Amino acid sequence: MTQNPILTARGLVKRYGRVTALDHADFDLYPGEILAVIGDNGAGKSSLIKAISGAVTPDEGEIRLEGKPVHFRSPIDARQAGIETVYQNLALSPALSIADNMFLGRELRKPGVMGSVFRKLDRPAMEKIARDKLSELGLMTIQNINQAVETLSGGQRQGVAVARAAAFGSKVIILDEPTAALGVKESRKVLELILDVRSRGLPIVLISHNMPHVFEVADRIHVHRLGKRLCVINPKDYTMSDAVAFMTGARPAPEAEQAA
Numbered sequence: 736m737t738q739n740p741i742l743t744a745r746g747l748v749k750r751y752g753r754v755t756a757l758d759h760a761d762f763d764l765y766p767g768e769i770l771a772v773i774g775d776n777g778a779g780k781s782s783l784i785k786a787i788s789g790a791v792t793p794d795e796g797e798i799r800l801e802g803k804p805v806h807f808r809s810p811i812d813a814r815q816a817g818i819e820t821v822y823q824n825l826a827l828s829p830a831l832s833i834a835d836n837m838f839l840g841r842e843l844r845k846p847g848v849m850g851s852v853f854r855k856l857d858r859p860a861m862e863k864i865a866r867d868k869l870s871e872l873g874l875m876t877i878q879n880i881n882q883a884v885e886t887l888s889g890g891q892r893q894g895v896a897v898a899r900a901a902a903f904g905s906k907v908i909i910l911d912e913p914t915a916a917l918g919v920k921e922s923r924k925v926l927e928l929i930l931d932v933r934s935r936g937l938p939i940v941l942i943s944h945n946m947p948h949v950f951e952v953a954d955r956i957h958v959h960r961l962g963k964r965l966c967v968i969n970p971k972d973y974t975m976s977d978a979v980a981f982m983t984g985a986r987p988a989p990e991a992e993q994a995a
Contacts, residue, residue, distance in 0.1 A: 739802060741766045741938055742787065742818075742907055747796035749782050756782035757793065758962030764907065769929065769939045771949040771970075774959030775982055780942055781911075783959060787940075788820040788909050789813030800906065819904030821896045823912040829885035834858070834865040836884050837899045868902040869895070872931055890921025894928060901932045908932060909940040914948055926952055946975040958982055 744762035748755070756779050764770050774780040785791040787798055789807030798805050800816055807813045810820065827836050843857040843864075844850030850857065862880050869880070872894070884892060893913055900908045910929065914922040922945075929952055933939055943949050949956060950970045958965045958981045965981060966988035973989075980986035 738766060740764055741801055743799045744783070744787060745797050745799075747783065747786055747793045747798070749779075749786060749791060749793050755962055757786065757796075759796070760959070760963045762787065762957065762964060763967075764938050764940055765955075766938055767933065767936050768954040769933050769941055769952050771941045771943060771953035771956045772959060773943065773946075773949060773956060773978060773982055778959045778982070779962040780959045782962075784820070784909060784911060784940070784942055787813075788818055790820075814903070817904060817906030818909065819900035819907070820909040821893075821900050821911065821913060823915060827884050827892060827896060830883055832881045832883060833869070833887075833895055834862045834880045836895060837861070837865040837868065837902065841903070864902070868898050872898050872901060872928055888921065889917050890924050893917065893921070893925050897925065897928050897932065901935070901937065904937060906937075907940065908937055909942070911942045912944065913941070914943070914945055922948065946978065949978075950975055958988070960984065 740763040742762070742764040744760065747757045747760040747762070749757040758779070760779065760783055762783060772780055772784065782791065786793045789810040789812050792808065798807070800818070805816055807816070813820070828839060831839070838861045843860050845855045845857045849855040866880050884895065887895065897910070897913065913925050913929070917925060926948060929939060929941065941949070941953060953970055956968050956970055956978060958968065958978065960982060968978065968981070968989065977986070981988050
């Protein structure tokens with residue numbers, strides 16, 4: 736690729752006691768792409784994603800965002816840098832409304848004294864932005880922005896989580912198993928949503944065990960094995976069986992792709 740990656744990691748190491756979760760792992764995400772990250776259980780995918788989303792601090796190695804070194808001490812640091820993560824458990828508060836969930840942890844205050852001194856929330860502004868963002872992503876099957884998240888279907892909840900990430904992720908969105916708990920119809924909606932977010936120019940890191948979904952939406956596939964990047968493949972050049980064979984070690988990684 737001629738353009739420079741937006742997010743890179745080089746030589747990441749993370750140890751938990753005697754267990755090495757990341758063993759000099761590398762990572763590259765390019766602007767406007769969907770990069771799928773696949774790997775067997777225990778391959779270190781989660782540790783890699785946690786390192787680039789600020790949830791864990793690597794023991795060694797370097798992460799760069801837009802070419803500049805970054806040191807995330809928490810997911811809040813990563814958020815402030817423009818990296819939004821949608822975790823598998825969604826991290827939504829079921830009893831709160833859709834609008835409240837969209838702005839959880841970054842509520843808007845009313846302008847002037849009411850906001851700065853009395854800390855009054857600007858609910859109309861938050862509701863408008865939440866409604867606009869959901870409409871942009873074609874999610875306005877949700878009529879009432881003030882309904883509790885617990886009243887939504889699984890697919891709608893996932894939609895709210897992705898819309899929140901798209902609303903605030905200015906540079907990178909990371910999606911951890913976004914279709915894992917969803918039925919066929921709801922999964923389809925979420926995949927369309929992912930493509931829609933990508934069409935707005937936001938690069939996406941998609942962690943998934945679902946090979947048909949990976950091969951359907953990914954531009955490139957990062958295969959993680961034994962704590963490091965084994966290879967990066969183009970889904971147009973390989974089959975799902977090939978990807979699984981690389982991932983499990985049943986087949987050696989293709990030489991040409993190893994430095995990709």
